[in-house]
Amino acid sequence: MPFYYPVTGSVDSDTVIEAFEDFAIKMEDPKYSSDDRYTVVMVDNASIHTSHKFRAKVEDWMIEKKLIVCFLPTYSPELNLIEILWRKVKYEWLNLLTIMSYKEFEQEVNRVFESFGQEYTISFA
Structure with missing residues (x-):
């Protein structure tokens, strides 16, 4: 089942952080992961992903939620x-x-x- 997070209106770093928190909770379900498995999420370099607020959460997600955030190369929409x-x-x-x-x-x-x-x-x- 795909995960999506519908938002009406503008999206800012707080919105993206909330979506990542929701995703991390869903990924804790045993049908999607196990204790020894990490989840990797690729993001682009949009300002909502490179803000101080978002970047401050990346390490927390990796340690607490086993969620690794990786950044795509800049100017690579094909990826x-x-x-x-x-x-x-x-x-x-x-x-x-x-x-x-x-x-x-x-x-x-x-x-x-x-x-x-x-x-x-x-x-x-």
């Missing part, structure tokens, strides 16, 4: 999987011409993410 995912969502999986309100847009995005891995997949082959 950023979320950019590839968003391109698929926007240009292939959402029918933007049929969405008439923000509420419908929100519902459609949630529908796509709930179906990701079953109905919607990405192949890198």
